[in-house]
Amino acid sequence: MTTFVFTAEQQELRQTLRKFLADHSPPAQVRRLMETEEGYDPAVWSLMADQLGLLGLTVPEEHGGLGCGPVEQVVVCEEMGRALLCAPYFATAVLATGALLASGDGRAQAELLPPIAAGSMIATLAVAEQDGAWSARGLRTRAIASPGGGHRLSGAKSYVIDGAIADLILVAAQADGGPSLFAVRAGAPGLTRRPLRTLDLTRKQAAVEFDEVPAALIGTEGAGEEIVSRTVRLAAVALAAEQVGGAQRCLDMSVEYARLRVQFGRPIGSFQAIKHTCADMLVDVESARSAAYYAAWAAAQDAPDLPLVASMAKAFCSEAYFRVAAENIQVHGGIGFTWEHDAHLYYRRAKSTEVMLGAPAEHREVAAGYLLGRAGQPPGRPGAPGGPGAPGMPARPS
Amino acid sequence: MDYAAARCRDIIDIDVDNVRRAAVRPRAGGRPGTAGGRRPARSGRQRRKGRQMRSEDDAGRVPAEAGEVRREARAWIKEHLDPAMRLADWLEVLADSGWAAPSWPRRWHGKGLPPALAAAAQEELAAAGAPGPPAGLGIMLAGPTIIDHGTEEQKRRFLRPLLTGEHAWCQLFSEPGAGSDLASLATRARRDGEEFIVDGQKVWTSLAQVADYGMLLARTDPSAPKHHGISYFALGMGQPGVEVRPLRQMTGDSLFNEVFLSGARVAAGDLIGELNGGWAVARTTLAHERTSLGARVGGRRPFPSPAGSRLAGQREVTVAEFMARCRQRSPGRTSNADTSMVAAGAGPLIRLAADLGRDADPLVRQELARLHTICQINAWNGLRGRAAAEAGGPPGPEASLGKLMASQIARLWRETATLVCGPAAMLAGPDGPLDGQVALQALAAPGPAIYGGSDQIQRNVIGERVLGLPKEPDPSVGLPWRQLRAGPAGRGPAGGGREGGRS
Numbered sequence: 001m002t003t004f005v006f007t008a009e010q011q012e013l014r015q016t017l018r019k020f021l022a023d024h025s026p027p028a029q030v031r032r033l034m035e036t037e038e039g040y041d042p043a044v045w046s047l048m049a050d051q052l053g054l055l056g057l058t059v060p061e062e063h064g065g066l067g068c069g070p071v072e073q074v075v076v077c078e079e080m081g082r083a084l085l086c087a088p089y090f091a092t093a094v095l096a097t098g099a100l101l102a103s104g105d106g107r108a109q110a111e112l113l114p115p116i117a118a119g120s121m122i123a124t125l126a127v128a129e130q131d132g133a134w135s136a137r138g139l140r141t142r143a144i145a146s147p148g149g150g151h152r153l154s155g156a157k158s159y160v161i162d163g164a165i166a167d168l169i170l171v172a173a174q175a176d177g178g179p180s181l182f183a184v185r186a187g188a189p190g191l192t193r194r195p196l197r198t199l200d201l202t203r204k205q206a207a208v209e210f211d212e213v214p215a216a217l218i219g220t221e222g223a224g225e226e227i228v229s230r231t232v233r234l235a236a237v238a239l240a241a242e243q244v245g246g247a248q249r250c251l252d253m254s255v256e257y258a259r260l261r262v263q264f265g266r267p268i269g270s271f272q273a274i275k276h277t278c279a280d281m282l283v284d285v286e287s288a289r290s291a292a293y294y295a296a297w298a299a300a301q302d303a304p305d306l307p308l309v310a311s312m313a314k315a316f317c318s319e320a321y322f323r324v325a326a327e328n329i330q331v332h333g334g335i336g337f338t339w340e341h342d343a344h345l346y347y348r349r350a351k352s353t354e355v356m357l358g359a360p361a362e363h364r365e366v367a368a369g370y371l372l373g374r375a376g377q378p379p380g381r382p383g384a385p386g387g388p389g390a391p392g393m394p395a396r397p398s
Numbered sequence: 399m400d401y402a403a404a405r406c407r408d409i410i411d412i413d414v415d416n417v418r419r420a421a422v423r424p425r426a427g428g429r430p431g432t433a434g435g436r437r438p439a440r441s442g443r444q445r446r447k448g449r450q451m452r453s454e455d456d457a458g459r460v461p462a463e464a465g466e467v468r469r470e471a472r473a474w475i476k477e478h479l480d481p482a483m484r485l486a487d488w489l490e491v492l493a494d495s496g497w498a499a500p501s502w503p504r505r506w507h508g509k510g511l512p513p514a515l516a517a518a519a520q521e522e523l524a525a526a527g528a529p530g531p532p533a534g535l536g537i538m539l540a541g542p543t544i545i546d547h548g549t550e551e552q553k554r555r556f557l558r559p560l561l562t563g564e565h566a567w568c569q570l571f572s573e574p575g576a577g578s579d580l581a582s583l584a585t586r587a588r589r590d591g592e593e594f595i596v597d598g599q600k601v602w603t604s605l606a607q608v609a610d611y612g613m614l615l616a617r618t619d620p621s622a623p624k625h626h627g628i629s630y631f632a633l634g635m636g637q638p639g640v641e642v643r644p645l646r647q648m649t650g651d652s653l654f655n656e657v658f659l660s661g662a663r664v665a666a667g668d669l670i671g672e673l674n675g676g677w678a679v680a681r682t683t684l685a686h687e688r689t690s691l692g693a694r695v696g697g698r699r700p701f702p703s704p705a706g707s708r709l710a711g712q713r714e715v716t717v718a719e720f721m722a723r724c725r726q727r728s729p730g731r732t733s734n735a736d737t738s739m740v741a742a743g744a745g746p747l748i749r750l751a752a753d754l755g756r757d758a759d760p761l762v763r764q765e766l767a768r769l770h771t772i773c774q775i776n777a778w779n780g781l782r783g784r785a786a787a788e789a790g791g792p793p794g795p796e797a798s799l800g801k802l803m804a805s806q807i808a809r810l811w812r813e814t815a816t817l818v819c820g821p822a823a824m825l826a827g828p829d830g831p832l833d834g835q836v837a838l839q840a841l842a843a844p845g846p847a848i849y850g851g852s853d854q855i856q857r858n859v860i861g862e863r864v865l866g867l868p869k870e871p872d873p874s875v876g877l878p879w880r881q882l883r884a885g886p887a888g889r890g891p892a893g894g895g896r897e898g899g900r901s
Binding site for chain 2: 002003004005255258259266267269270271272274275276278279280282283286287289290291293294309312315316361364365367368371372373
């Protein structure tokens, strides 16, 4: 497994998916779906499961999946980001599947991963609360052990990706034994979900309230912090790849337009003002790509510096994507800020994912923890349990 | 751009006032002080165009594994490196072994290795404490250009001496009136029997003080459009018609020169490529320059040996003496500006922030993390390009970014250093932070965005060659050169335009 060298299978996966998305997620389809409440097309979702096996991409083969790893996940997310696919893939196949795999709970995996892989169960992960932090520290949602077995959850989650349509919500909650992960089924008594209006029209979010909702413990009590930080770390790498795909599409749009659009008797791409803008966009896109790919291989090898490079990648790709998405609008001039042009859809996704799973400054602080140590302490070794920089995400302000 | 080359390079450090004192300069700084370098970036030489280098007799050769190359290099070094031998002798042995320029074709003193593996071999030389091949523009630019465009006779005559250090080279490209628009150059070469006579002025020429040969671009047909009347010569520098005057940079150092050519002579046999076909040859040189000017991050390289006949005395020492002197001179060198401190990445500033008690400041932490990230990404871009090349694919867009990122990193390093140091950023030399390096880098930072093709030219290159955007119309392209308009710097001493002054 050589860093930066995709295998023939991985390249084929990319080509197959690119064609699939061209057929099933063209811009017109994106626009149709973004106006719907559910935000996805069940028929396409089934095809993704049946035809491509995508929903079980990282699910082990014994649970009906393909058994692939972070590098394949990065390929897939990059292509989906490029096509701006409207589907609960990130929630289901990255966040929820990642959490189930990180939990090490064989029984839960055997029960929940097969329907996820088969496309019959949309799932998500609910960690953030009102403050928006993707960390299991300082959670206000409580899990109380029921006398008859199981737990009951009370509290509120927000920023739950595809939370309104999920059949399964994995919830980080504070139990007696510490932060823990729980499974809640759609339709459970006491569960209320409210779709949120979002900046990014192509990916839905929900607020979810729990009033003594019956829930099943996933993994062990107190394991929630480790499960969440591990899941979020890998999800940050996948999201960085999604940002690379989106940024590439913005650059492609700009270059195509700059070649065709004529003013003052010349294609505008021949003017240095536009040409240099496009060149800077390329630097951003390729640099973001290197960062996301490097992080993917670090994740695939479970490298000790993964927490550092995952945060570096997320911080850089977030800012690069937004810069490129914003410049794309400028290159297009008047048409660029109309509703009809797709530029704003990418701009919305870029701004939204910039802060999703932690804003760039937060990730830089995580990186600084590894490089400089927490204030006044020596630098930690990435991956060392309990080291100064060990948590994958900044802690909630207390 | 000529200046360019030497500045970022393997860097012979020339004391202009006393060439005999010139010594080899090591790279300053160490690896970034991070636990994150699990797969360390190797050398900046990674970018060299293996495609061209291997074209001659190694086409289709399957790249050996890096481990195999390292083992082979180690074994060879162990067998041949003798600390008691003269440095000059060692350089001959090294040149003839193929390990001096492993990316060159086997027929021409190389091993036909792809750039990544050639870099691995360099690291083995460094690890063994062996003196490296001579640094400078000979190996970096002249050699690859001659391999691509020279005749058999020229290859025999020029290639080996630049590996053994006998010949040092400089690049006589830029002129006062031809900077970014290099093809408008006005230096003339007129045929005189079996020779050409050269008149004109070159500028920004690194290492001209010690060079034995210059890669010279001169106009041989003023009536042709500007790109079509240029020829490329190997000009002997040690002759009365060549006068070198040092220029002083804003850092206070004099690392580049003006070169005045008045009736200088060059044999017709030293024409590289076709008469009036010099632009194609120049493009090869420029491509090597562009791809090798990316910021170097990490990677060990051997101390380069002194190049050129004027430094022959420095090759009379033993290998052991030479290495001792290199090690002695390496710590805390502050006399010459260089971007090598920048090449060390955020590491020195991270340590400095800790020393100054600034490492708890949230702003400082943000900026150090930002700097570390961009330095690492620059290295990863290089590794990705290298991986693509090793996998046999064409170089991707990532290979074009290094030069632009290097200048960005130099600026970011300067700003981060200022933030970390606060008031101490006002102090220089022994009074300044990092033994004066912070002040020095502040002064060195503007250069990389200009030399070796300015940032603006890099963006044109990326826009046109990578993204395929249309070229800016150049009204001078089809016109005979002699009709072109020249700016003030392009006018000769007598004043007047090209038409009057230059024909």
